Amino acid sequence: MDKICISIGTVDIDDLDSLLDWMKENVRDRVLQVLNAEHIVSVSQIEFAFMEALDAMQEKNNIANSLNNEFLLRLAGVRQVDKAIANFGIKKGKNKAIIVVSGNDCKKVMEELISKFYFIVDDFVLDIDDKRFNSLKKFYQIEDKQINLVGGKKEDALTNLVLEKVATLEL
Numbered sequence: 001m002d003k004i005c006i007s008i009g010t011v012d013i014d015d016l017d018s019l020l021d022w023m024k025e026n027v028r029d030r031v032l033q034v035l036n037a038e039h040i041v042s043v044s045q046i047e048f049a050f051m052e053a054l055d056a057m058q059e060k061n062n063i064a065n066s067l068n069n070e071f072l073l074r075l076a077g078v079r080q081v082d083k084a085i086a087n088f089g090i091k092k093g094k095n096k097a098i099i100v101v102s103g104n105d106c107k108k109v110m111e112e113l114i115s116k117f118y119f120i121v122d123d124f125v126l127d128i129d130d131k132r133f134n135s136l137k138k139f140y141q142i143e144d145k146q147i148n149l150v151g152g153k154k155e156d157a158l159t160n161l162v163l164e165k166v167a168t169l170e171l
Contacts, residue, residue, distance in 0.1 A: 004031070004050050005106035006043055007099040007114060009122040016092045019117055026109060031071045031102040034090045034113070037125050039139050040075070042159045046100055049075035049166050063169075071100070077140075077165040087139075096125045128155045140165060 011034070013019055023032050031050060040046065053071040056062040064070040069081050076084035090097055099119060101110045113119065128136070133154065137147070142161050150157035 003104055003106055004047065004100065004102045005110045006046055007110055007119065007121055008125050009097060009120045010095065010125065011097045011117055011119045012094050013090060013092050022116065027068055029067060031068050031100055033072060033100045035088045035098045035100065036090055037096040037098045039087055039136065040098060040126065041136055041162045042126060044159060045162055045166065046075065046098065048163050050102065052166060074166055074169060077169055133158065
């Protein structure tokens with residue numbers, strides 16, 4: 001169950017209930033999320049949150065009662081599902097979005113979801129310009145001095161600091 005598929009792009013959700021119902025029918029014991037990409041810094045944040053969620057479930061130190069919700073909490077770096085959904089949940093209308101599916105059949109499930117809900121793949125959604133950088137920095141409450149301490153490219157420093165928040169959720 002270590003396999004994960006990720007698609008980045010845009011989607012225009014007319015019927016949010018239809019999407020949520022389809023996801024409930026297909027989630028089983030997997031991660032199946034359509035996320036608002038606004039607060040996601042990189043694919044590595046998703047991959048790291050997935051590995052952290054898997055480890056938490058296997059070691060029985062999980063916060064949530066399902067892998068799907070544990071992943072969402074780890075990704076968001078919070079302990080409350082409703083707060084994670086408020087910040088990372090997909091909304092009705094146009095969204096910059098990321099689909100995350102785990103499991104051996106993740107490609108098949110991903111393709112079905114992309115086709116059914118007219119998801120348009122666009123890897124540029126996660127590009128970080130100055131405006132997005134400042135928005136992410138504010139959202140994760142990261143200060144310039146932290147970015148400077150990490151050093152290197154500011155986008156890489158931001159990603160590393162966000163991953164640190166994901167990793168320290170249990171503390």
